[in-house]
Structure formats: structure tokens, C-alpha cells
Amino acid sequence: MNIAVVGATGYGGIELLRLLHQHPHVSDITLFSSSQAGEALNKNYPHMNSIQEKTLEQLDDSLVSNQYDVVFLSTPAGVSAEWTEKILSSHAKVIDLSGDLRINDESTYREWYGQNTAGPALLERAVYGLTEWNNEAIATAQVIANPGCYPTASLLPLLPLVEQDMIKADSIIIDAKTGTTGAGRSPSEMTHFSELSGNFKTYKVNQHKHLPEMEQELSTVRGARETLTFTPHLLPIPRGIMATIYAEPTETGASAADHLQVLTDVYKDAPFIRVRTSDCFPSTKETYGSNYCDISLTIDERTGRLTIVSVIDNLVKGASGQAIQNMNVMHGFDEKSGLDIVPIYP
Known part of the structure; x- marks a missing residue:
């Protein structure tokens, strides 16, 4: 092509x-x-x-x-x-x-x-190009709206749990961090080395453009208008996103294993989603340079709240890699074509 x-x-x-x-x-x-x-x-x-x-x-x-x-x-x-x-x-x-x-x-x-x-x-x-979620619509689409990086990291673990009514959608809090490439190549005071090195910043609190995108997709699955709390942070690293997500389970007695099983079942045929056990939380280095999304979760027995950790490379799965994954689906290629890359570690 x-x-x-x-x-x-x-x-x-x-x-x-x-x-x-x-x-x-x-x-x-x-x-x-x-x-x-x-x-x-x-x-x-x-x-x-x-x-x-x-x-x-x-x-x-x-x-x-x-x-x-x-x-x-x-x-x-x-x-x-x-x-x-x-x-x-x-x-x-x-x-x-x-x-x-x-x-x-x-x-x-x-x-x-x-x-x-x-x-x-x-x-x-335009078809919303969250590949693992909209695969069938992407296959016949002429135009794809590739998702943002924060929504990719957040929606991949959330959508299956919201769809199957495992968590209360109105309880979701997303606390997410990104590397500096998420701010683009043009220099700014926020990404200036002297300002960011050894530092950790929050930005665009309650104002980030990815917030309505996430609310839209969750509302579509839920069938009702949903609102989120989402706070982005800037890390002094070049690549990577970690979304730490908090939510209340719908059923009091549901275990972490129950929630993990939902994700495992939904993504059993998804080559780039790696669902981990509750004792193996992912870090940004473990997806660096690759198209993988790594997810794990646990339930705090004291509070009953669910904690989900989702990690991607913001430039690959959060942007260009997912775009190519969508291209592959649109043309009937193997989803992994051009993307079968082992993460760079360390």
C-alpha cells in the first residue's frame, strides 16, 4: 500500500x-x-x-x-x-x-x-477507533477517529466492567500520569527541562480535552449519561502512561478475581491486551516502545473499593500503534502486522 x-x-x-x-x-x-x-x-x-x-x-x-x-x-x-x-x-x-x-x-x-x-x-x-472494542465497525470504516492516549489507557479496563455492570460508573476516579511526549514536540515552560526534571506536576485539572471523550464512550456502553473525575499529571519521563483508576464494585461480595475474569474473557483474543494477576501490577517500562496495554487490579478489603492499574506507551498504543492496528483491521490484515514488537526493557 x-x-x-x-x-x-x-x-x-x-x-x-x-x-x-x-x-x-x-x-x-x-x-x-x-x-x-x-x-x-x-x-x-x-x-x-x-x-x-x-x-x-x-x-x-x-x-x-x-x-x-x-x-x-x-x-x-x-x-x-x-x-x-x-x-x-x-x-x-x-x-x-x-x-x-x-x-x-x-x-x-x-x-x-x-x-x-x-x-x-x-x-x-467516523468510527471511534478503540480497536479491541469496535473491531467490527472498524473493519468496514472509511474514516477512523483514533482515540486519545489517556482514553485508551482508561477505557480498555473500564468498558468491559461497566458494560457487565461490575462497577458503579458514577464512582469512577481516574488518576493518570503521562510522559512528556504527550505534550508534543513544541517546547513550553511546562516541559522545560529545568522545570520538569526532578518534578511531578498536575495540569488541566477538570479541563483536559480527553475527559468528554471518556465520558462519551462510557455513556454509550452504559446507555445513560455518565460523568467522571479525571486528573492528569506530567512525569519527568519521555514515554508512558499509567492510569490508576478507583471505582466501587456493584456487588459487595465480588472479588478481584471476578473482575479480572471479566477482562480476561473479553480480551482473550486481543493480541495486545495483557491482563495480569492482582499481585503483578504493571509499570511504564514494561510496555515501552510497544503496542501493549497491561492491566491489573485489586480490591481493598478495608474500603471495598476497586483499584485498577493500566499502562501503555502513549506514542504507540496511545497514538500511532493503535492507528496502524486500526489500519490492519480495516484492510483485513493480521492485527499484529508491523506491531509485533517486544517492549524495550529496561
């Missing part, structure tokens, strides 16, 4: 290139950049020397030609809403890694993103 990556100079774009480079069904990759068109890719990413000798292309109507089978949009909010309709006029399928197509309700999108959303017709066509 011929692939186009729009927004190739960000962390998500360069991670797409790393993974697509070894994909058995990809023959050529064209890289588009609105800010660095005409420059050599390895000028800013020297680690790609002699691996991908690419020149960045200008984002223009050539993107809408029939030469691409899949277009990945690894772009800021607003770009996908502008370009996806144009791209779909060709035979290409679109996988959007921005937030433009994730929120179904237009007023909710405007509230949280501060701009107009894509039109209702496009939003209706």
Missing part, C-alpha cells in the same frame, strides 16, 4: 514512520508537513539517516489524488475537520489522530476544543 502521513514532524508522525517502515504491506510512505515542507526529514530526525531518506512535502491538493490507500492525519485540532472530506473523495481511507472526529456532539466539542467541529455527516461516518 501507499501511505501518506500528514504532520510527519511531530512525535506521533515520526512514530508512525518508525512502525510503518517495517510493515509488510506498506510499499511507500509520503510525508507532508505544513511547517517544514521541502526540508529533509533527517534534518530534524537524524536517527532516520539511511533508513528513510525522505523530503517533506507541502500539504496541498496532491493529498486528494488517488495515489494513497491510507492517509494518517497526525495534526493539530482543526486540520482533520478541514481535510478529511476532501481526502474521502479519493479512494483513500483516513485515520485521524487528532481530536476532531472523536466527540459526537458538536456543542461539546466547541466547549472543550474552543472551535467549530467537523460537520454532522462526517462525524456520523
Whole structure:
């Protein structure tokens, strides 16, 4: 297949290139950049020397030609809403890694993103690309709204438990931490080495754009409007997300083993979900550079509350890896194609 990556100079774009480079069904990759068109890719990413000798292309109507089978949009909010309709006029399928197509309700999108959303017709066509959860719809989709990193880490353990009424949805608290790549490549005071090294920060408390996305998906499963408490934190590490989730079991006598069995049954055929026992909680290093999501949980006998720990690499399973996993499902490939990577450890 011929692939186009729009927004190739960000962390998500360069991670797409790393993974697509070894994909058995990809023959050529064209890289588009609105800010660095005409420059050599390895000028800013020297680690790609002699691996991908690419020149960045200008984002223009050539993107809408029939030469691409899949277009990945690894772009800021607003770009996908502008370009996806144009791209779909060709035979290409679109996988959007921005937030433009994730929120179904237009007023909710405007509230949280501060701009107009894509039109209702496009939003209706977009399939939410949480691969293990929406596999059948993804297989026939033309356009995918790739989930955010925090929602991926949080929804994968929560959705099966909410769907089977194992936990009280209105009791859910998500306490999540991410590495600095989650903030993108553009430097800021928050990610400045002197500010972050040896430090640990919370940010966007009750204001993070991923919150309505998680509420939307849980509400869909629950069949009723649900609200969450979600607090994100920034860790002084480059990659990784750990979501520590607290909730009340629906049944007083339900054990940790009962909840783990639900997850094990739901994900028994999911190659990238690894459900662990209650005495083996995951750490960020154990999924580093891979498309895995590792999950474990326990119940505090004193309080009766459930504690779930879910870990992913924010750039892979939380972004580019899941996007490629969705591409594989859309084209009938093995889900693991290009993604069968052992985590880097230590």
C-alpha cells in the first residue's frame, strides 16, 4: 500500500514512520508537513539517516489524488475537520489522530476544543477507533477517529466492567500520569527541562480535552449519561502512561478475581491486551516502545473499593500503534502486522 502521513514532524508522525517502515504491506510512505515542507526529514530526525531518506512535502491538493490507500492525519485540532472530506473523495481511507472526529456532539466539542467541529455527516461516518472494542465497525470504516492516549489507557479496563455492570460508573476516579511526549514536540515552560526534571506536576485539572471523550464512550456502553473525575499529571519521563483508576464494585461480595475474569474473557483474543494477576501490577517500562496495554487490579478489603492499574506507551498504543492496528483491521490484515514488537526493557 501507499501511505501518506500528514504532520510527519511531530512525535506521533515520526512514530508512525518508525512502525510503518517495517510493515509488510506498506510499499511507500509520503510525508507532508505544513511547517517544514521541502526540508529533509533527517534534518530534524537524524536517527532516520539511511533508513528513510525522505523530503517533506507541502500539504496541498496532491493529498486528494488517488495515489494513497491510507492517509494518517497526525495534526493539530482543526486540520482533520478541514481535510478529511476532501481526502474521502479519493479512494483513500483516513485515520485521524487528532481530536476532531472523536466527540459526537458538536456543542461539546466547541466547549472543550474552543472551535467549530467537523460537520454532522462526517462525524456520523467516523468510527471511534478503540480497536479491541469496535473491531467490527472498524473493519468496514472509511474514516477512523483514533482515540486519545489517556482514553485508551482508561477505557480498555473500564468498558468491559461497566458494560457487565461490575462497577458503579458514577464512582469512577481516574488518576493518570503521562510522559512528556504527550505534550508534543513544541517546547513550553511546562516541559522545560529545568522545570520538569526532578518534578511531578498536575495540569488541566477538570479541563483536559480527553475527559468528554471518556465520558462519551462510557455513556454509550452504559446507555445513560455518565460523568467522571479525571486528573492528569506530567512525569519527568519521555514515554508512558499509567492510569490508576478507583471505582466501587456493584456487588459487595465480588472479588478481584471476578473482575479480572471479566477482562480476561473479553480480551482473550486481543493480541495486545495483557491482563495480569492482582499481585503483578504493571509499570511504564514494561510496555515501552510497544503496542501493549497491561492491566491489573485489586480490591481493598478495608474500603471495598476497586483499584485498577493500566499502562501503555502513549506514542504507540496511545497514538500511532493503535492507528496502524486500526489500519490492519480495516484492510483485513493480521492485527499484529508491523506491531509485533517486544517492549524495550529496561
